[in-house]
Each structure stands twice: as C-alpha cells, then as structure tokens.
Amino acid sequence: MELLDDDAIARELTDLPEWKRDGDAIVKTVRLADFNEAMGFVNRVAEVAEAQNHHPDITIRWNKVTLTLSTHAAGGLTPFDFRLARLLDGLDQGAR
Numbered sequence: 001m002e003l004l005d006d007d008a009i010a011r012e013l014t015d016l017p018e019w020k021r022d023g024d025a026i027v028k029t030v031r032l033a034d035f036n037e038a039m040g041f042v043n044r045v046a047e048v049a050e051a052q053n054h055h056p057d058i059t060i061r062w063n064k065v066t067l068t069l070s071t072h073a074a075g076g077l078t079p080f081d082f083r084l085a086r087l088l089d090g091l092d093q094g095a096r
C-alpha cells in the first residue's frame with residue numbers, strides 16, 4: 001500500500017474533524033464516562049481492527065482512550081488508516 005503525501009493526508013482529514021495529524025500518524029482521544037466504558041470502547045475498537053486486519057496503537061488513561069493510526073509496514077499513512085478512522089468514528093456514541 002502506497003504512502004499518502006501531505007496534500008492527500010490534508011484532504012482526508014477535512015472530513016475527519018476529530019483526528020489530528022501527528023507526523024506519520026493520525027490521533028484521536030475519546031473521553032468516556034469511566035474506565036469500564038473506556039474498556040468497552042476499546043473492545044469495540046479491537047473487533048473492528050481485527051476485522052480490518054489493521055490495528056491502532058491504543059493508550060488507556062482511566063476514562064480517556066487515545067487511538068493512534070499509522071501503517072507500520074509502510075512507515076506512514078496510507079488509505080488503510082483513513083478507512084479505519086472512519087469505521088472507528090461510529091464507535092464512541094456514548095462518549096462525553
């Protein structure tokens with residue numbers, strides 16, 4: 001899978017307002033009600049990631065979950081990351 005260039009990345013991000021670029025990755029932090037809700041969210045993320053065979057780096061801090069997407073095999077951002085970002089955006093409806 002080919003790496004996206006800066007212009008392509010910026011275009012993809014225009015309709016993903018909750019995601020920010022951080023170098024070779026895109027990042028989003030979701031705040032849930034508590035740790036248990038955060039774990040529920042992480043498990044929903046895991047199910048989608050396995051189905052896509054594309055896996056975010058995940059940091060859990062009590063009620064906050066940070067998702068970092070990058071295509072490690074390619075060394076940067078590819079369409080796989082943006083496809084996964086769009087799928088993950090549907091999973092945090094209970095977020096606050």
Ligand SMILES: C[C@H](O)[C@H](O)[C@H]1CNC2=NC(N)=NC(=O)C2=N1
Pocket residue numbers: 053054055056069070071072073074
């Ligand atoms: C063998 C398997 O397809 C690869 O290891 C996949 C799995 N999930 C992955 N996830 C991410 N984010 N980047 C990868 O390069 C990647 N590679």
